[in-house]
Amino acid sequence: MPDPIVAHPRLAPIYDAFDGARDDLATYLTIADEVGASRVLDIGCGTGSLAVLLTERGYTVTGVDPAAASLEVARAKDPGGKVTWIHGDAGALPALDADLAVMTANVAQVFLTDDDWTRTLRGIHAALRPSGHLAFETRRPGRKAWQDWATDPAHAVLDIPGIGPVEQWREVTSVDLPLVSFRHSYRFHTDGTVLTSDSPLRFRDRDEVESTLTANGFRVLEVRDAPDRPGREFVFLAERTT
Incomplete structure (x- = not known):
C-alpha cells in the first residue's frame, strides 16, 4: 500500500506544493539524453512531474504508480494524453521495450524487504529492451x-x-x-x-545495491553524486545484461 502522502485524495493534490522546485529531475533528463533513450519508463511517477517534462522533450513515456490519487493529479498535467499512465507497480509491468527506466525522489527506498526489491528489479528488467538502462537514486546511509x-x-x-x-x-x-x-x-x-x-x-549501502543489481541481470555502469544534493545521494546508472 502506498503511503497516504501520495495516496490520500486530500494529500496528493498538495504534494507538489510542498515538494518545491524539482531540481533533482535535471539529473534524469541528462541521463536520458546521454544514453540516447527514446522510450522512458518512470517508476513511482507520482504526480507526473518528470513524465510530463520528458514528453515535452519528445520522449515516449510510460508512468507507473500504485497511488491512484497521485495519478489523477498527473493526468491533469497531461491533458493531451501524451503519457501512458499505469496504475500498478513495477513488479507487474508488461514488456515495454523501454530504453530507460528511472526511479526519482528516492522511490527505491520504499521497497522495504529483499523480496519486494528483487521483484521490482526483475519487473524493471522485463520491461526494458536488451541493453536498456536503469537510473535511480538512494540516500547514502552514512x-x-x-x-x-x-x-x-x-x-x-x-x-x-x-x-x-x-x-x-x-x-x-x-x-x-x-x-x-x-x-x-x-x-x-x-x-x-x-x-x-x-x-x-529502507537504507541500503552502495555494495548492497550493486550486488542486488548484478544478481538481477544488471551491470552497474556508474555511481554518481546528485548535483543538487552533493554528498547525500547515490545515483546509480545500470545496464540490462541478460
Whole structure:
C-alpha cells in the first residue's frame, strides 16, 4: 500500500506544493539524453512531474504508480494524453521495450524487504529492451539524513490555490536500521482537519545495491553524486545484461 502522502485524495493534490522546485529531475533528463533513450519508463511517477517534462522533450513515456490519487493529479498535467499512465507497480509491468527506466525522489527506498526489491528489479528488467538502462537514486546511509529530519521541527504553512492554507510538519518515529520511519502531518486551516502519513524507508549501502543489481541481470555502469544534493545521494546508472 502506498503511503497516504501520495495516496490520500486530500494529500496528493498538495504534494507538489510542498515538494518545491524539482531540481533533482535535471539529473534524469541528462541521463536520458546521454544514453540516447527514446522510450522512458518512470517508476513511482507520482504526480507526473518528470513524465510530463520528458514528453515535452519528445520522449515516449510510460508512468507507473500504485497511488491512484497521485495519478489523477498527473493526468491533469497531461491533458493531451501524451503519457501512458499505469496504475500498478513495477513488479507487474508488461514488456515495454523501454530504453530507460528511472526511479526519482528516492522511490527505491520504499521497497522495504529483499523480496519486494528483487521483484521490482526483475519487473524493471522485463520491461526494458536488451541493453536498456536503469537510473535511480538512494540516500547514502552514512550521511544519516534521519538525524537532520529529527532536528527540524519547523512547521511550514503554504496558501495553496483552490485549497487554502495548509500547515505541514515532520517527525522521526523510528530508527531501526536499515529501516527509518517518519511521519508527515498536515493541518488544513479551512476546516481544521489534520491528516498524517507514516513513511518507512529502507537504507541500503552502495555494495548492497550493486550486488542486488548484478544478481538481477544488471551491470552497474556508474555511481554518481546528485548535483543538487552533493554528498547525500547515490545515483546509480545500470545496464540490462541478460
